[in-house]
Amino acid sequence: MDWKGRSPGPVYRLHRYREAVLPRVEDAIDAEVVESLRVLHENGLIEIDRYVGFTPVPYDQSQGDSFFFDTAEAFRCRPKPRARRRQQELSGSDRQGIFISHIGEERPLALRLQGLLEIALSPKPPVFVSSGYDSIKSGEEWYRTILDGLKRCQSVIALLSPDSVKRPWINFGRDQ
Numbered sequence: 001m002d003w004k005g006r007s008p009g010p011v012y013r014l015h016r017y018r019e020a021v022l023p024r025v026e027d028a029i030d031a032e033v034v035e036s037l038r039v040l041h042e043n044g045l046i047e048i049d050r051y052v053g054f055t056p057v058p059y060d061q062s063q064g065d066s067f068f069f070d071t072a073e074a075f076r077c078r079p080k081p082r083a084r085r086r087q088q089e090l091s092g093s094d095r096q097g098i099f100i101s102h103i104g105e106e107r108p109l110a111l112r113l114q115g116l117l118e119i120a121l122s123p124k125p126p127v128f129v130s131s132g133y134d135s136i137k138s139g140e141e142w143y144r145t146i147l148d149g150l151k152r153c154q155s156v157i158a159l160l161s162p163d164s165v166k167r168p169w170i171n172f173g174r175d176q
Helices: 014-021 030-042 081-091 104-120 142-152 169-175
Strands: 046-052 055-058 076-079 098-101 127-129 155-158
Touching (some): 014 030, 030 104, 098 104, 104 127
Antiparallel strands (some): 046 055
16 A cells, blocks of 8 residues: 555566567567557556555656666556547547558568557457458458458558568558
């Protein structure tokens, strides 16, 4: 309990947050987990702090990554009300989910991004990966399934690389 009688909630060291991510994103490293936490914090979606005695000490961006990599101290992350409101806004439209567009060579990256999004967003949104076996079932017409996936999704993430921008598929869904 803190001095106001509140329970501090679960606090963990960085490796525990990474372990929570591993079932979905197989080989996530600490630096990727930290970067994700920092982005969520910078966008006002989560609070990050650690307890010193009974006093919560908020994460200060000027501390950089050392806040997370200090193995002696555990920290906690909690969603802010803004995150919950944004989640409700996104779920209120007819379109839902995220479409990840990519070239075949970048399939492993797309699947990894899918896993990160499914972990980071709660409730878990549908994430359509254009080459994912979960997105296109055996026997389905792939072209029609991809078009339908584009039309149903609220957001599109295009994985752009020097190779992918030379291919017509990246711009394909622009008008869908």
